[in-house]
Amino acid sequence: MVGDEHRAETLRALRQLCGKVARPHEAEAEHRLSLGIPALEVLLPGRGLERGSLVEWLSPVEGSGVATLAMQGALAALDQHRVWAVVDATGEFHPPAARGWGVPLESLLLLRPTSVADAVWTVEQCLRCPAIGLTWFRTEHLSDQVARRWKLAAEIGGGIGVLFRPEAAARHASWADVRWRVQPRGAVRPTGRVVRVELVSCRGAFAGGSVELDVNDATGDVRLVSAVAGATTAVRAAGA
Amino acid sequence: MCVWCPLWPVQRRLSEQPELSSRPLILFAEGRRGLIVTACSPEALRLDIRVGMPLGEARSLLPTTASRRSRQPIPKPDFQRADPVADRTRLQALAIHCQRYSPLVGLEDDPAPESLWLDISGSELLFGGEQGLAEALITDLAQQGIQVRIAIADTWGAAWAVSHYADPVVSLVLSDEQTNALAPLPVVALRVSDAVIECLRGLDVTTIGRLMSLPRASLPSRFGKELGRRLDQATGLAPELLTAERLIEPIVVDWLFEDPVTDRQTLDHVCEVLLERLLVTLEARRAGLRELTCRWLGTAAEPISLRLLRPTTERQHLLDLLRLQCERVVFTAGVKGVRMEVVELGLPPIRQATLFEDDVGEKHQRALAELVDRLSSRLGRDAVLRASLQPDPLPEFSCATLPWLEQRSSAVETVTIPSRLRCRPLRLLRLPQPLTIDRFSPDGWPTQVDRTPVVRVSGPERIESGWWRGVDAKRDYYRLTLATGAALWAFCDLKSGRWFLHGLFD
Numbered sequence: 056m057v058g059d060e061h062r063a064e065t066l067r068a069l070r071q072l073c074g075k076v077a078r079p080h081e082a083e084a085e086h087r088l089s090l091g092i093p094a095l096e097v098l099l100p101g102r103g104l105e106r107g108s109l110v111e112w113l114s115p116v117e118g119s120g121v122a123t124l125a126m127q128g129a130l131a132a133l134d135q136h137r138v139w140a141v142v143d144a145t146g147e148f149h150p151p152a153a154r155g156w157g158v159p160l161e162s163l164l165l166l167r168p169t170s171v172a173d174a175v176w177t178v179e180q181c182l183r184c185p186a187i188g189l190t191w192f193r194t195e196h197l198s199d200q201v202a203r204r205w206k207l208a209a210e211i212g213g214g215i216g217v218l219f220r221p222e223a224a225a226r227h228a229s230w231a232d233v234r235w236r237v238q239p240r241g242a243v244r245p246t247g248r249v250v251r252v253e254l255v256s257c258r259g260a261f262a263g264g265s266v267e268l269d270v271n272d273a274t275g276d277v278r279l280v281s282a283v284a285g286a287t288t289a290v291r292a293a294g295a
Numbered sequence: 296m297c298v299w300c301p302l303w304p305v306q307r308r309l310s311e312q313p314e315l316s317s318r319p320l321i322l323f324a325e326g327r328r329g330l331i332v333t334a335c336s337p338e339a340l341r342l343d344i345r346v347g348m349p350l351g352e353a354r355s356l357l358p359t360t361a362s363r364r365s366r367q368p369i370p371k372p373d374f375q376r377a378d379p380v381a382d383r384t385r386l387q388a389l390a391i392h393c394q395r396y397s398p399l400v401g402l403e404d405d406p407a408p409e410s411l412w413l414d415i416s417g418s419e420l421l422f423g424g425e426q427g428l429a430e431a432l433i434t435d436l437a438q439q440g441i442q443v444r445i446a447i448a449d450t451w452g453a454a455w456a457v458s459h460y461a462d463p464v465v466s467l468v469l470s471d472e473q474t475n476a477l478a479p480l481p482v483v484a485l486r487v488s489d490a491v492i493e494c495l496r497g498l499d500v501t502t503i504g505r506l507m508s509l510p511r512a513s514l515p516s517r518f519g520k521e522l523g524r525r526l527d528q529a530t531g532l533a534p535e536l537l538t539a540e541r542l543i544e545p546i547v548v549d550w551l552f553e554d555p556v557t558d559r560q561t562l563d564h565v566c567e568v569l570l571e572r573l574l575v576t577l578e579a580r581r582a583g584l585r586e587l588t589c590r591w592l593g594t595a596a597e598p599i600s601l602r603l604l605r606p607t608t609e610r611q612h613l614l615d616l617l618r619l620q621c622e623r624v625v626f627t628a629g630v631k632g633v634r635m636e637v638v639e640l641g642l643p644p645i646r647q648a649t650l651f652e653d654d655v656g657e658k659h660q661r662a663l664a665e666l667v668d669r670l671s672s673r674l675g676r677d678a679v680l681r682a683s684l685q686p687d688p689l690p691e692f693s694c695a696t697l698p699w700l701e702q703r704s705s706a707v708e709t710v711t712i713p714s715r716l717r718c719r720p721l722r723l724l725r726l727p728q729p730l731t732i733d734r735f736s737p738d739g740w741p742t743q744v745d746r747t748p749v750v751r752v753s754g755p756e757r758i759e760s761g762w763w764r765g766v767d768a769k770r771d772y773y774r775l776t777l778a779t780g781a782a783l784w785a786f787c788d789l790k791s792g793r794w795f796l797h798g799l800f801d
């Protein structure tokens with residue numbers, strides 16, 4: 056009996072050790088940041104994001120709602136007087152919409168670099184700063200070297216880096232800790248739209264999980280789409 | 296000596312913009328119930344416009360056409376927003392100018408000062424007496440377009456009262472006649488609050504003489520401590536302090552080379568040495584650096600301007616910022632010298648050491664200030680912005696951006712309904728792009744955009760606004776969801792009937 060207990064204890068310790076090798080910077084579950092969407096958190100190890108993570112959102116078309124999904128977790132990252140840095144090279148970011156999703160504009164640092172080199176430097180500076188809780192950047196091309204620098208900067212600063220990239224970037228390897236792919240679905244809802252979110256890769260976890268989410272444009276609610284529930288509703292509505 | 300500049304905000308504007316002198320000038324500011332008149336010129340007073348009047352009422356009093364009798368054209372009135380900070384700054388500059396008459400010149404102790412106080416003990420001898428000094432001062436200021444009234448007395452309070460409420464432009468109050476000079480003046484001349492004045496009027500105590508006839512001991516209990524203190528200050532029984540304006544000596548350091556230099560390392564080193572010298576001077580003054588310029592002598596290279604979010608004396612931080620800018624300067628010729636000048640000083644933030652750990656919030660504020668300095672230094676001030684909502688229905692004007700380095704506006708943020716803002720896209724194109732609509736439904740809604748079917752249309756949201764900008768906008772906004780999954784924010788221009796893409800719901 057004592058030998059069995061000892062063996063179980065050893066195995067548990069070994070499992071923990073293996074887990075730490077795979078996820079060297081794993082934080083305690085209570086210190087993880089919420090994504091604001093429970094259905095997506097289920098797919099992540101520890102059900103949340105570690106501070107100092109890089110998150111990539113891939114989308115096939117512009118206007119797919121990917122930023123709206125990423126916005127859900129913004130408030131969680133802006134605790135302790137942290138600031139949200141938006142590196143907006145095109146000058147198209149519209150702050151009133153962010154205010155509508157609950158982000159106070161006092162916490163918004165809007166940056167408009169005019170060259171690619173300046174934009175890359177700006178993102179790195181923001182990621183490296185402990186006062187920045189969230190850094191947003193939209194880019195098509197990203198070299199390995201730059202991505203690695205950003206990853207290290209994010210680990211130093213302790214904020215979350217969010218990159219928006221086209222779906223074609225999924226073909227290339229990434230230094231991002233988490234990669235999501237957003238695919239708008241054909242289903243049309245009177246109040247919003249349905250998107251399929253797939254976990255393309257995740258450090259320390261198995262990728263491949265996906266969920267369908269119903270995004271309500273008016274209320275901002277993001278809910279898991281249940282195929283069974285939808286069919287039942289349709290049957291009831293038909294009077295069956 | 297008290298030098299009163301009557302209607303100082305108006306006089307300041309007129310001295311800076313002489314072309315306004317023949318026109319009624321009305322200054323206004325935000326009041327409790329909207330915009331109100333805060334000051335107006337004598338020409339405006341003749342039109343029955345009064346201080347405290349709502350601005351709308353003042354506008355309605357303006358005659359629209361020339362009267363038949365006079366048949367003279369009516370000068371167009373000028374409405375300007377009051378600027379108390381600029382008024383005070385100009386008065387401070389005037390105080391510095393008046394230091395040629397006295398080494399101690401200060402502003403009166405009032406939130407909106409209009410008077411200068413000069414301690415002329417001994418300096419009147421240089422101008423042939425007090426009268427000569429006053430006349431020289433009046434002539435000097437008149438050349439700058441400023442009309443003043445002057446009183447000289449033993450106390451600031453008496454000089455202030457006589458300059459404001461006695462008839463002559465120049466009044467000299469002798470030491471033994473101070474009480475007599477004050478006696479006929481109204482109690483308002485004692486600089487007490489309106490409530491005390493009302494109370495005194497209720498008791499028919501209208502002049503300082505009548506007030507002085509009351510038992511002095513009973514004044515505090517009946518009218519409060521303020522009245523007794525002001526009376527004592529006017530009669531010389533209580534002291535009153537003068538805070539003199541000081542001309543701040545500019546902090547400039549420079550380094551001249553024997554031969555023109557182009558070597559970057561040398562220039563970096565010189566900048567470091569000069570910065571060290573500046574910081575030593577700042578430390579002696581217990582001040583922090585807020586803005587700095589660095590000029591390259593003997594070359595046309597662009598000077599460096601460094602502005603910080605908050606004053607600092609941190610050497611390494613300042614050096615990093617300087618290097619960030621120095622590496623971008625292009626030298627087309629050798630540099631003969633480097634000159635560094637402090638443009639603005641400030642009090643460095645006081646940090647209280649804690650026993651265990653720094654306050655996280657303060658730590659983040661400090662880190663953010665350093666980041667903003669770095670970003671502004673490399674990207675430019677106009678690329679590091681804060682956003683604020685504006686009460687304008689047109690999307691392109693609904694948000695204003697301001698450099699983060701500038702002070703946050705104290706204006707109250709626009710009250711907004713979140714659900715309305717949620718209907719706005721996160722990406723708004725800088726200029727609306729023409730949109731090709733291939734097909735329309737019988738109702739007139741787009742069903743195919745750029746060869747892509749539209750699966751859902753919501754709207755319209757009609758926005759008609761902006762007539763005051765010259766071009767009126769009349770738009771019907773729609774949210775179009777395409778078969779590809781893209782959600783567009785498009786509008787139909789009701790004047791031309793054309794469609795435009797204005798945003799993307801990313």
